Amino acid sequence: MTPTTSNSQKLLSPEEIAVRAGEQLTFVHMPDAGVFAARALRLRELAAGHAMRDFLLFVAELADAQHRALKAGVRVPVPSAEQVHAAARDGVPLLPAETWVREPLWRDSLRALLRDLAGHLPEGPARAAAGHLADATDEHLDTQAGRLLTGVMLGLDLAAAPLIAAGLQLHWVRLVQQTAVAHTGGAVAPFGRIDDPTVCPCCGSRPVASLERLGAEGARYLACGLCAMQWHYVRIKCTHCQSTKGISLQNLVAADASAPEAQPAVQAECCSECGHYLKLMHPARDNGLEPVADDLATLTLDLLVSEDGQQRHGVNLLLLFGEPDEAPPPGGGH
Template sequence: MVQRILDPGQIESIDHSAIPRLRMPERATVFSTRAARLRQLAGASPIGGYIRLMATLADAQQQTLAQISATMPSTESIALAQQHSMPIAPATTAERDPLWRDVLQRLLDRVEAAGLVTPMLARVIDDLRVKRAEELDALADAVLALRFNEVEPASAPFVMAALQVVWTDIASRIDQRAVPYLDASGACPVCGVPPVASIVRVGGQFEGYRYVQCGLCSTEWHVVRVKCTNCDSTKGIAYHGIDGGSEALKAESCDECHTYRKIGYQEKDYDFEPLADDLASLTLDLLMNEAGYKRSSPNPMLWPEVPSDE
């Protein structure tokens, strides 16, 4: 099979109406695919135990997703989002569906039932179970707003996992034709959350095109290649890998905003999954930090530690 490889000039010159703008999450498999990839990557990762725990959590997400139906955006809110080029189902809203708190409890139940709970994790789970509704909502606000110092790093992935289930449910049921165009590529047009990583896909109508994947609802949206997915600059873009490492994974850096975001190539590894591969490649993060670049946005399953003096 001959692969179609497009350089940036070709991508910019073709009719963009022919490029699928969005790739909505596949409801039946989105989290199970992620779980399988996490397990595949865990053996070679310095945080393999943690990655296997996140695989168990992703399995719990898939099971829970099949059982819920979140409140969809109203006709009025959709029209307003379209009029003002805003996300159609913004995550940072005061009207968050309380279903997410029930989802959180279901995820905790399933993680406990899987038998991977250490004494430290048991304390995290117990702490989340006893929090009042308003305390949990405050945690969700802090996680979505990336206020790192307001959230215990060990509990943040579970809060985010529950939110992911709810917003993935919404994204999987939205008519993508109703999703507004946003002015910048750095926010999801469905929920407004930053992407976690990008992927150059193979197969069918997506062949050769680069998509960034939302860290919350797993919606993917098209962004031309060799372009910063944080500041939209096309200047000073470079690609970094690890000697002897996977050819399917690179860090795409930008000298305009001095950030980076990882990018994967399905033609080199068909099983590449943006969130999973990003999580399992901490060595590349360390090298990029040493080179003076910062992540454009954190991986939602690995909350950064905040120095005690901040």
């Protein structure tokens, strides 16, 4: 008798295949001890001959100061096992940027970072701004930090925003690293999949960019601009509305398909369904790519895509778009 085969097996869609493949990949990649040093190095490389040279070099100095502070090994309070279990049960980020209580320690670290930064800057406006902000009141720093983390532009001091953002990045990288160490081997992993795959599973922030990680078979990861966590996200899928329709890539210059080495390392992945875009970075085309640094250095791509009516989905706390609706208090809240 000839064996028969069943035709009842469900055929998987391309998206379902991608999801199953993603289940075999490491879901999250933690920021390592050299995260800020790598950013500073990349910024200096990108600054050569760049129209934003001075700003990129300033942010490189800022990243160096963050690296020195991270190396100091300052301890921060981490969530309890009960909090880890509750976040996993509810499918929410463990360290949500908008609601996590920031201990006074974050302000102390910010002030130390600013004074260290000022000592490495030449005499000028940037050095004066760092020193001025280091002397600001606790209330002013907390208010500005809250606006940054919640996306409130009303009363936000755009000039001081990168400096405050640097302190927040330092604080959250410490939180992520020390939480991971504290709960290694626990019953529940501190950072895993959450209900909303478009935001960071650690802090709930929107990504600064996405990238195809080397050694992960071209898998796409979203990179957090606050805590530097990277988490897996299906390719060719909008990071804003999660649609798989109407996805296209835009480049600064037309790439020659016959010359792979000429393909752009940074593109804008655009969604016609919701009108949002996020940059997609290809380390295989430029091994030095760093999400925050390369996002800053490709501002021209943002301008190009915005001319087509696309809205930026990514958030880079070191360079915010828009204008504050109201000026901050004179004197930085002294």
